[in-house]
Amino acid sequence: MWDILSRWPYSIRELRETLERLHAEGWIERSGDRWAEIRLTERGREASRGLTGAADAGGACPACEGKGIHLPEAWWRRFRELTEERPLPVAEYDQGFMRPEDAVARVAFMHRMGDVADREIVLIGDDDLVSIALAVTGLPRRIVVIDVDERLGAFIERANREQGFAIEFRPLDIRRPLPPDLTKRFDVFVTDPVETVPGFELFLSRAAASLRGRYAAGYFGLTTLEASLSKWHRLQQLVLRMNFVITDVLRDFSLYPERENRWERFYASYAMMSLFHIEGHLPDRDWYRSSFFRIEAIALPQPTILGDCALSETELYFDEETLATPRAGVS
Known part of the structure; x- marks a missing residue:
């Protein structure tokens, strides 16, 4: 399975x-x-006998895993060392982090696209600690993290003290609008939105509000596991409505490691477990992955949600497709 x-x-x-x-x-x-x-x-x-060889043909490049990205080893090694004692995910915020090499590959791709060096970058949520991967390069002009989880803030502040970074952390529930000093101030955003349509619209609206204007870029992760192509269609309409165009989609760019996330306890609350009648049958491999999108503003970004947002936790995190999203209160 x-x-x-x-x-x-x-x-x-x-x-x-x-x-x-x-x-x-x-x-x-x-x-x-x-x-x-x-x-x-x-x-x-x-029926499958004639297809035996076909399954192995056309696989991903073993060197780059199909990313087409050169991963600077010095960036990756330092990032891995700095994040070894990172906070573990909590169900309350639907958290989970990708492999260290995938976080650094994000930064390498962003740099290739001209979106790192001398750029002011905001991260709307930072489970993956991409802020630290960016800081390791020494290239951005400014890095700001907006996140509701103050454990991440404490971890980032420790990295600042010990490594001489200058990452800014701003605690905020994004159901509240960005403060004026974070509005229209950035060249680039990075976010991993929740995958309900209302939740995605909220994350993208806050991210759009942070950008200065035309030619500003945004990056986000999105799965097909919890977002069908029909949902992708709706989400892409939101992207267009906010004055962005999709420039790149890197399929299955990020893999979420089971052992490192230590989220075995989350599985009891996943709707997929009862759907497949596999309660108690935990994964024996990494399986959850997401694609990496780059979007660019063709005019001043136009967020569709401006003020306070009244979405409940259920409305924000859950729909009929978010079957691997944990329920709050899992211990």
Whole structure:
């Protein structure tokens, strides 16, 4: 099951629908009503015999994992060392962090696009500590982190003291608007929005409000596991409405490591566990991943949410597709 999910290019819900159809048509079998173990039937094995070699063809480049990015080793090694004792994710804020090499690869791609050196950069949420990866390069003019989790603020402040960084941390629940001194002040934003449509609109609106104007750039992560292509269509409409154009999408750019996140306790609250009847069957591999978007403003960005936002926690974090999002209160 987890092996399939680690390669599946569509939403978790669509995987369940596909497995049900293949099971009903006699191509696969499962263990009782549980999808933890999935096997081909004799009919399925017969049909797959001619496809044995095709599965391995056209794979990602083993050197760059398909990113097309040269990863400066000095950046990556220093970032990994500095973030070894980072705060662990908490369910309350739907947190989780990507592999260190993927955070640094984000910075390397941003630099290639001219969005790091001498730029003022704001991060709307920073579970991944990309702010520290940026600071390691010594290239940005200014780095500001806006996040509700003050544990991250304390960690960043310690890095500032010990490493001589100048990362600014501003605690804020983004359901509140940005203060005036953070509005129209930045060249670049980075964010990993929640994947409900209302939540995405809120994150993108706050990010848009932070930018100076035309040619400013934004970066965000988005999955297909919790956001179907139909949802992507709606989210892309929001991007366009706010005066941005999508310039790049790097598919499956970031992988979220199970062991390092230590979020086994989250799984009990994931809706996908009961959907597939796999309660207690935890992953044996890393499977959750996201694509990396770059957008650019063609005119002054126009956020669609300006004032206070009254979204509840449920409205912000959950919809019928966010099946791997933890419920608050998980201990």
